[in-house]
Amino acid sequence: MTGSxxxxxxxxxxxxxxxxxxxxVCPHPPLLVPEVAGAAxxxxxxxxxxxxxxxxxxxxxxxDCVVVLGSGPSTEWINPPAIGxxxxxxxxxxxxxxxxxxxxxxxxxxxxTIGAWLLGRHGTRxxxxxxxxxxxxxxxxxxxxxxxxxxxxxRVGLLTMGDGSACRGQKSPGYDDxxxxxxxxxxxxxxxxxxxxALLGLDPVLSAxxxxxxxxxxxxxAGAVRAAGGDWRGELHYAAAPYGVAYFVAGWExx
Numbered sequence: 001m002t003g004s005x006x007x008x009x010x011x012x013x014x015x016x017x018x019x020x021x022x023x024x025v026c027p028h029p030p031l032l033v034p035e036v037a038g039a040a041x042x043x044x045x046x047x048x049x050x051x052x053x054x055x056x057x058x059x060x061x062x063x064d065c066v067v068v069l070g071s072g073p074s075t076e077w078i079n080p081p082a083i084g085x086x087x088x089x090x091x092x093x094x095x096x097x098x099x100x101x102x103x104x105x106x107x108x109x110x111x112x113t114i115g116a117w118l119l120g121r122h123g124t125r126x127x128x129x130x131x132x133x134x135x136x137x138x139x140x141x142x143x144x145x146x147x148x149x150x151x152x153x154x155r156v157g158l159l160t161m162g163d164g165s166a167c168r169g170q171k172s173p174g175y176d177d178x179x180x181x182x183x184x185x186x187x188x189x190x191x192x193x194x195x196x197x198a199l200l201g202l203d204p205v206l207s208a209x210x211x212x213x214x215x216x217x218x219x220x221x222a223g224a225v226r227a228a229g230g231d232w233r234g235e236l237h238y239a240a241a242p243y244g245v246a247y248f249v250a251g252w253e254x255x
Contacts, residue, residue, distance in 0.1 A: 020149065020228040021254050022061035023158040023221055024054040025191055027247035028070060028114035028213070030089040043242065050238035050249040055118050055159065057251045063157030065127040067149055068097065068119060069217050070111025070161035072132025075141050077148075079129055081105035084113025095120065098128050106130075111161040111213070119159060126157065133216040135208065142216060146223025160221045162214020164246025172244020174211040183210055184239070184246040187218070191250035194234030196222035214248075221252075231255035 032048055034041040058066070080098040082105040087093075095117045097108060108116060112130045119128065133145060149158060164184045167177035174180075183206065190198035199222035207215035225232055231254070238249035 020156045020158060020224050021063060022058050023160055023225070023252040024058040025160045025162070025214075025218070025221070025248055025250040025252075026051045026054060026115070026118060027163045027245075027249070028111040028161045029163065029243075029245065029247065030086060030110065030114065031243075032114055033086060033091070033093070033117060035091045035093055036086055036089045047238055047240075047242070047247055047249065051118055052121060054237055054249050054251045055122050057253075058157045058159060059122055059124050059126075061157055061253060062155065063126050064155045065129065066119065066124060066157045066159060068112050068115040068128065068130045068159045068161070069149070069220055070109065070115055070130075070132060071135050071213050071217055072109035072111065073134065074132065075134045075137050075145065077129060077131050078106045078108065078112065082108050082112075082130060084108030084110070084116060086113065097130050111217070115159050115161045131220075133220055135213070135216060136204070137216040137219075142219045143223055145220045146227055149220065149224040158221055158224060160214075160217050162212075162217040162248075164212055164214060164241070164248060166211035166213075166245045168241040168246060169244040172241075174244075177210055179206065180210050180246070183207075183212070184241070184248075187214075187246070188236060188239040188248060191239075191248055191252075192234055192236035194225070194232040194252050196225045196232075200226070225252065228254070 031037040081101040082097040165180035167174035167180040233255045
């Protein structure tokens with residue numbers, strides 16, 4: 001599923017300082033990593049390729065700083081050195097937020113671990129930092145993080161990690177919920193059209209009931225785009241629920 005659109009997000013007091021210039025949205029299933037998926041790795045080839053394309057497009061915008069954003073146990077910034085592990089998923093594999101700064105530092109949640117893994121497949125000379133946001137982050141916390149993301153200068157790229165509902169079918173992690181498909185379709189539409197206001201309008205209670213891991217990160221992205229202002233173009237590269245969990249890949253760029 002693909003699409004593209006333009007969206008105007010309004011004026012911003014930061015505009016003259018060239019804030020956020022591009023964003024990529026990817027999911028964070030550990031099965032994206034072939035070593036974790038094993039013999040089933042080919043089942044996510046299309047998703048992996050879409051993520052690679054989105055990250056490549058993000059880096060093509062030549063950001064000076066890449067912020068890797070995803071859900072985690074608390075809401076805070078993570079500066080390198082920082083490391084994540086795929087040990088809990090049966091693979092003795094570690095991932096550094098910045099490969100040249102290995103060892104020690106903070107522990108990455110799985111969302112940032114997969115984000116760092118995706119980023120590491122491409123390499124970048126840009127500064128890389130992480131930020132994790134709690135699943136129950138309030139609107140005020142989301143707004144504060146969005147302002148902080150937008151404050152990184154001079155050119156910021158945002159790699160936003162997050163899964164959709166986990167209730168798409170009887171074999172899904174959250175079992176079947178008839179509300180899940182409509183929720184996921186609304187997210188897909190918002191990502192395709194760079195509709196920050198639609199993402200900011202996602203209901204935290206419903207999102208939690210549908211076991212959505214991406215609600216808070218998506219809203220930080222939306223808030224940062226709103227703070228940056230100007231015209232934005234969105235393109236949806238992938239939207240499917242292969243294991244009963246909705247995965248989206250999208251790219252947003254300042255038009």
